[in-house]
Amino acid sequence: MIDLRDAQAEIHGALRHLESHTPFAEALAQGETGWTINLDHTGTSVRIDPVLSGVAFRAWAGDHWVEAAAGRLDGRSLKSAIDGLRRQLESSGPRKSPPETAATGREVAVHPPKHPIEAGDIETWIPRGEEYRTWARSVKGVSDGRVTLGASTDVRLYLNSVGAERYQVVPRVFGGVIAIAIENGMARYDVVRSGGMGGQEVLEPITEDRVQEAARSAVALLRAKTPPAGRATIVLDPSTAGTLAHESFGHGAEADQFVRHRSCLQPILGTQVAPDFFSIVDDGSYPGGWGSYYFDDEGTKPGPNYLIDHGKFSGVLHDRTTAAELGGTPTGNARRSDFLSRLWVRMTNTYIAPGDRSREELIQEARNGVLLEQFTSGVEDPLGGLMQIRVLKGRRIEHGRETELLGSMALSGRVLDVMRSVRGVSRMERMEMEIGYCGKGHSDYIPVGSSGAYVLTEATVGPA
């Protein structure tokens, strides 16, 4: 495993070279090790993660941040990055103080998985993947089962010019089985996936029953009906509800959108936006979450942040810059994809808190509508207040009962209308954090979790 602390003195030295040029500078060294196994009927492919570690430097240039990064931790590479940064600082404008609340002090966090992954585990995981494939292929009509299993360890060391030091080791494991059915040129699939911070225990939700259910679903989707087009009463499954949380009040509550005056939610902070049984939470400390970590990339600890608390829009997500500009407190949501990427205010694990209804009650209450299942993607529109979610499949709801299977579809809606239309949220005995990657705009993808319970509301749906 990479130990970035070997380079700590060298990085500290590089920061010291910036002292006469800036009132504040910081460094995030980052490296990752791991591997991914892919299996399908064409063969087995094992990929060991690139050996890459490097450092991003950031310095305050009076009224904006400047950054440079080096892809190696040797003295020559660090000097090249620091020289670039100094040139930028020399050409910057008048000096204002840097945003307040820089991290201080020293902390170390190394996640202890219940069942750790060892370097020699790759070979033992191939039979596990083959077993998953066998489960999928045991269902009649399935053409293939494609299995992906992976483990990684993300190591980060944060240092700044006021003495902060944060070292963390975050192991993540993920697995997915895609069952594919092909007939007359038409290909349909369904998927089981699981991922999170931890060790082998993360894969426990991938069971034979679930894989075979996905395989049967893939075959059934070859005969699925075209979804209706237009405004409808809808019930979202927990994975889709999690995406709703992420795209609706997640992106719009990232405070950099407030600073940029491009969140339609900004004027309604503190007001009631949904029924009082409805809450959305972002929590970077969620146990085992795919988007969990111990410190953000400014050295702040994450924690549960209620974006909607019992229907009231109650909080936003901050880094130190937005907190200073808007009079808030850093919430532990400053994240970089890696040492090559810039820092943004980002979500972590975002979810709709479970309610007190049953799934069946919500279906009955929907009366006539559509059940949307198995999210594939979502996109926000913070200023315009729209959002889209795409799902793999669904069910028509007629007279309070689930009827025919529907193919892939997209949901569109005005965020505030969808929230105000919420009529119920189901109970969840055990919430499973879905795995996803979120981009800021069209780049800087990071691991995020999302989850929720069944949600009854209204929106526009159509084939997709």
Add this chain to the structure above:
Amino acid sequence: MNAPAGSAFAIADSLRIDTPFEVFGQHVRRFETYFDGSRRETVRGPIELEGIGLRLFRPRDGKIGVGFQATGDLSPKGIQGAIAAAQLSAKLSLFPAARVELPSLAPRIAQGPEICSVPLWDRPSEEVDRYVHALLSPYEKLRDVTPSFGSVKANLIETWIANSDGLRTSFVATSAELEFAVKASGGPEGRAPGEYWLTREFRELDPAPLADETVRWAQRARDVRIAEAPPSGRRKVALPPAFLNEVLPQALSVRFTGAGRLRQMAFEAGTRLAAEGITIRREPRTDWVPGSAPVDDEGWITEPVPIIEKGAAAGQVYDVLHAAAFDRRSNGSAGRMTGAGRESCYRFTFRPGPHLGPISVAAGTDGKDEELIEGIDDGVWIDQLGWPNPDPVGGSFGGEIRIGYRVKTGRIAGPVRGGTLGGPVFAGPGEPSLLANVTAIGSRAVLSGRLVSPSLVTEGLTIAGSG
């Protein structure tokens, strides 16, 4: 412009491996400027990364164990570590081909399309600053439309490819990315601000087109403010190249490749998938097109590859491995895809696979965009979805309409927004789809991102309006 002799060549010369191998090296420098309105928010650069991807092929039981390892540690110890890791992954991986044919013919300095902007290469920070200035300054004259946010990023990339068959080839390239949003507000009507948000990909940062673009983007933002909900149902939709660039390259990216064929998802040659007038090709040698290159990511000289000819499936793109699986030669279509997580310029970190890359849709004979609109009695001109999210396996796409225009009796009737547009891009014979139900093909193909295409009109898609 010539790449200096790279470390990948020296590494390949020094390797003592008893199996076929390939070394793909890159040195990437990146410069970025982010802005909030007209205010600089963050300036980054240089972001510098150098590394190699080492791949080796170890025959085993009539198949090939393929090992791969990327590393940024180019010290002798780092290279030895990469060889050991690649040997391990070769031991554990197995691909269904008996032997591979690696390229050996490309010249030391590969010749091909223009893909390197000399000004950007020589003065990256200044060129980014100049472009940002040209991008933002026109809005100083507009009262109702202002820059919302954005970024301009420039990449300077040196690439070296070497292999055990003696190939030593190299080239340099520049690329740039624009993300930009403009915001319309003000006026007496009291409506909420409207934002038009776009992304573009280039090989050079040319500010010349910005004068016209500024006018168009500003109008889109104004239209967002007054747009109505679209109608529901299956109607004719007109799709301009910028929209098609978001859909076609990704939708065709699996089932029209050797990987799709190996997974029994490819269509038999001659299968009718599209309207008679539709011809689509991989076009990797067009000047200034992102993704164009003199050689592919394995060092094969690139060439055009027919995908769909006159509406019928015509072929697939192949890399070395997938070509070997079908006992044929690569058609120069290997690409190193980065997937979610790392920026696409750091290609050495990924192993190659068959990759569609830049594609062209042949121009038709149905005239300019205005003439296409005249031919629509009741439909919608779609400018942009939130994200079409094409599904390369299922073949469908769909998303929320961020801005489009209602077309009635051959005229633009007003902007529409909200609701969804979606359906199959391609489908089996006889099934409706975007490509199968094309009713008109514009006469002028233009470059948008990695696609050169005319506008298309189709009636194979469904709009879900909120009415």
